Amino acid sequence: MENKTLYTITIFSENAVGVLNQITTIFTRRQVNIETLSVSPSAIPGIHKFTITALSETEESIKKLVNQIDKQVDILKAFYNTNDELVHQELALYKLSTEKVLEHGSIEYLVRKYNIRVLEISKDCIVFLKAGHYVETQALFEELAEKIGVLQFVRSGRIAITKSPVERLSDMLAKRSEAEERIKESYNKTNE
Template sequence: MQEKTLYTITIFSENTVGVLNQIATIFTRRQLNIETLSVSPSAIKGIHKFTITTFAETEEVMKKLVNQIDKRVDILKAYYNTNDDLVHQEIALYKIETEKLLATSQVEDLVRKHNALILDVNEHSTVIQKTGHYEDTQALFDELAQRIGVLQFVRSGRIAITKSRVERLSDMLEKLKEKEEKIKRKNS
């Protein structure tokens, strides 16, 4: 069996009801699992950015998936990338018992070792935040679970930006604007 590659799909759309359902349906039809999902406004006003990770056996599978997503009316543009093309992070929050944390003499070392932050401390619990790649956030979870115990844990979906100078959608919108201006000049 061929080893699968983790791909990050970036989708730009207007913020309309049902877009996520349309996207999820395409993944389901192609029998691809969404590993992580993050949605937020993009740098372009009125446009939202979906960042989705999924494993696929070949790049051809990704090309077909992205082409299917692009065909949706509500989608402006979709792209796929591998980790080499991106700067990406996740954020994780860990809640642990304050008493157990304080009983560990190496609290400061643990937090520094994992480059984490203590966000909240009260008499019952302490919340720690860690940003990084999946492996980084998982390593802290494993160590906390083993040494202290974890009451609650949550990890965000991947957020990512391309290493290229500008967002690909910006290039596409600029080309469309240039094309429209040429048509206007031609018709004038």
């Protein structure tokens, strides 16, 4: 594990049926495990964004994998980054027993230390939310588990944006619509 680097793969696709399957089969064939996965509509209507993290010993193997994904007909663009090129975040939810929390006494120091948001308090349970990097959400989980006990815990896949000024997709779409006009024009000319 130590010599592996975590890569974040960003994929923009048409909102077509079965795109996820097309992507995951490429991971399967190349024996790369998906660590986290997050999918949602992007800022551009009709285009979905996938953020996938995967560990790899070499950049080369991630590059080849991304090339194969990028080649799929329904994929608009696929690229990869390392952590230093990204702002990234994960969300985690923690459910604790209200009784156990009250037994524990004050939780102010935990809330301050981890910047916890409290989403729900009922007589049975309390739900915390924490946003952060994996190590941060994991540290909170470990401390809660040790001191109070955690009834349920869930963490989202990573979401990320690049630190470069524009989302690369917008450039690409602009180029593609220029290409579309060019292609249609020449098609009409040859078919007149």
